[in-house]
Amino acid sequence: MRHDSNMRSGRATLRWALGAAALAAVFSAFSPFGPAASASPAIILAAEEDFAFVGSPFDQPQGEVANFSNPAAAGALHNVYATGKGPDGRNLFFSETIAPGNDVPVRGTQYLDAGNYPFACTLHPGMDGVLQVTEMGWRANRPALGVAVQTQRLSSVRRKGAIRITVSSSTGVQGGRVTLRLGQKALGVVRAITIPAGGRKAITARLSPQGNRFLEGKRSAAVSATTWVEFGQPSTSRKVLR
Numbered sequence: 001m002r003h004d005s006n007m008r009s010g011r012a013t014l015r016w017a018l019g020a021a022a023l024a025a026v027f028s029a030f031s032p033f034g035p036a037a038s039a040s041p042a043i044i045l046a047a048e049e050d051f052a053f054v055g056s057p058f059d060q061p062q063g064e065v066a067n068f069s070n071p072a073a074a075g076a077l078h079n080v081y082a083t084g085k086g087p088d089g090r091n092l093f094f095s096e097t098i099a100p101g102n103d104v105p106v107r108g109t110q111y112l113d114a115g116n117y118p119f120a121c122t123l124h125p126g127m128d129g130v131l132q133v134t135e136m137g138w139r140a141n142r143p144a145l146g147v148a149v150q151t152q153r154l155s156s157v158r159r160k161g162a163i164r165i166t167v168s169s170s171t172g173v174q175g176g177r178v179t180l181r182l183g184q185k186a187l188g189v190v191r192a193i194t195i196p197a198g199g200r201k202a203i204t205a206r207l208s209p210q211g212n213r214f215l216e217g218k219r220s221a222a223v224s225a226t227t228w229v230e231f232g233q234p235s236t237s238r239k240v241l242r
């Protein structure tokens with residue numbers, strides 16, 4: 001009797017265990033990240049002996065800034081540069097070039113969607129790896145910089161040698177840039193634009209001497225203002241000045 005009962009409960013336990021194992025297998029099969037997916041930022045490690053990265057692919061959740069570590073015993077300077085280009089026209093992510101015994105952030109990795117991103121050291125051909133961003137987490141919003149041309153009259157531009165613009169940012173921006181153009185010709189550039197999240201700022205954009213010359217004798221001019229911000233998408237607004 002007792003024996004039977006033990007048998008029964010033993011079988012029930014076994015059934016339960018098999019069920020749980022099957023469930024876990026199904027879950028892990030359908031899970032977009034493997035069971036070993038890391039919940040913390042990737043540490044991209046350079047080798048001590050060779051010109052290589054050790055442990056690629058390196059994985060991390062979305063929204064994290066990966067770290068690059070050049071061990072003290074390594075024999076050379078190294079860096080990490082994404083092979084792919086970002087919306088700002090530069091590498092999707094990159095680190096500083098560092099001597100052995102240093103660690104630095106790999107900037108730009110916090111903006112990546114889930115996926116595989118090849119990278120390389122620009123100093124050593126063949127020294128490459130892959131950053132694997134898993135479905136976990138949420139990626140950071142890419143910096144956004146908007147612009148609008150405020151000046152209406154060409155006579156005002158000629159008098160002041162400048163065009164008034166407003167810039168705004170939902171995300172906050174550091175070191176943004178606005179280029180004013182007439183067709184393909186650059187009229188002037190405003191650099192080092194910094195705005196807090198939700199901020200708006202009026203700027204008097206001085207035209208270059210050449211820019212002033214491009215507008216001479218014009219009765220109307222379609223002026224465009226294009227923003228650039230590191231890791232962000234450029235935006236453009238146009239206005240016809242008369």
Ligand SMILES: [Cu+2]
Pocket residue numbers: 051076077078079121122123124127
């Ligand atoms: Cu290298």
